[in-house]
Amino acid sequence: MICKWGEEMSLPACQHCHSKWTWREVFFKTLRRKMKCNYCGAVQYVDSKSMKRVSFISVLPVFIWLPLFLLRTSLVWNIVVLFVILTVVMMFIPYQVRLSNKEEPLW
Numbered sequence: 001m002i003c004k005w006g007e008e009m010s011l012p013a014c015q016h017c018h019s020k021w022t023w024r025e026v027f028f029k030t031l032r033r034k035m036k037c038n039y040c041g042a043v044q045y046v047d048s049k050s051m052k053r054v055s056f057i058s059v060l061p062v063f064i065w066l067p068l069f070l071l072r073t074s075l076v077w078n079i080v081v082l083f084v085i086l087t088v089v090m091m092f093i094p095y096q097v098r099l100s101n102k103e104e105p106l107w
């Protein structure tokens with residue numbers, strides 16, 4: 001699954017009009033699961049597969065950051081690292097989102 005991520009590194013397209021969404025559109029809309037396409041107005045949903053991927057990526061920073069925290073490195077260093085990890089993860093999330101015309105059950 002992880003090795004397939006490389007091929008799928010692109011922004012999602014509306015499944016109704018096939019317009020590619022911008023990073024900003026995807027990022028702010030992913031916060032809600034129901035999203036309206038800016039180009040054709042169709043309601044789009046995050047598909048269940050990418051929803052799982054996004055939730056997985058969202059918890060990753062904790063696992064990367066926790067060992068650093070336990071190592072008791074300096075507080076400033078901890079904050080800097082956490083900030084960098086969060087930024088990278090946030091940049092990455094919209095590329096993992098795939099859209100669907102209908103709402104899919106998460107599990």
Ligand SMILES: [Zn+2]
Pocket residue numbers: 014015016017018019037038039040041042
């Ligand atoms: Zn559309």
